[in-house]
Amino acid sequence: MKETIELAERVKHLPPYLFDKIDKLKKQARAKGVDLIDLSIGDPDIPTPVHIVEALKDAAPKPQHHRYPSYEGMLAYREAVANWYSRRFSVMLDPGTEVLSLIGSKEGIGHLPLAYVNPGDVVLCPSPGYPVYSIGTMFAGGEPYFMPLLETNGYFPDLSAIAADVLKRTKLMFLNYPNNPTSALCTVEQFKAAIELAHKYNFIICHDAAYTEMYYNGKKPMSFLEIDGAKDIGVELHSLSKTYNMTGWRIGFAVGNPDIIFGLGKIKTNLDSGVFQAVQEAAIAALDTDEAALAPLRDTYRARRDALYNGLKSIGIDAMKPEATFYMWTKVPKGYNSESFAVHLLENAGISATPGNGFGAAGEGYIRFALTVGVERMKEAVERMRKII
């Protein structure tokens, strides 16, 4: 008889996958032939712009790209990142020491704790939040401490609520603005308060900036690195995934404090060998995209947002109108919790959305809709909901 090989403790201790039940119901609905409207996935439904695909086509046949890439990314890619930061945020970066390519920003989030977190160290993670912050922490043996993002505190952590003995053990704090799943932006003052705390207790801030380019009101979200003192203690992770519809390409970057970039790079040199250089060439084309060319994309999401927001309002559902990201963070109607409402939508309206508690305990009572279908489909979703609310 074959002996059972036990999973490692770190895998056994993974939190239960809260989307399990919804995923199963989704599959069942599809198998039954239900015309499902899927508003549950944070993945753009619009293809990558043609000029980026063309850049890959030009680069792919070149033999110099067929060898191992440099782990930190091609200099030309790091320069394109630095130029983009300078143009977009007026933040100056040294492409030699302050920029690192990533195989998507998820990879950087997952690996950063390995570089800095020892068993027993605390990592401050937003709740609700992108699950990789706490899971990367646990894989490194660290202890996630969840900071609730609540309507009452403007979806920014109440830093004064974190006990001093927790802060003394803290090595790293994750922040993410514009925020997934709440869509909230944060203010200069809020960033400043976090930076001050990091200086006082000597921990790193890792700002996940995946959504800075998905904004709708002309008010451009800022980079964490625009704030004085941020680069002394922090790094910012960026993704091309959402901005340029490139989730499948797997490319992103880390920028900021050169020592932290070096630390993360140390882990990466020992685990991966960088990003296919033809993909880096395509990413250069993406970063060099004329700003005006992104306007139609924003218009598309804005129209979807308005269709969903106005529709939900007309049926008495209390949503938050996002100024950024492609998510609508929505309170579930009375009598439901996150999961029961998600199940109700799936079973009775053929709509899938993400239960808020899947992003952490503080997301209970909410559901997240992604703006990943066209306006007509969005209106159809609202009409289906109207019949079952």
Ligand SMILES: *Cc1c(COP(=O)(O)O)cnc(C)c1O
């Ligand atoms: C989508 C997403 C990412 C991951 O982006 P990749 O670059 O595709 O890995 C990171 N953080 C947040 C908050 C996201 O929503």
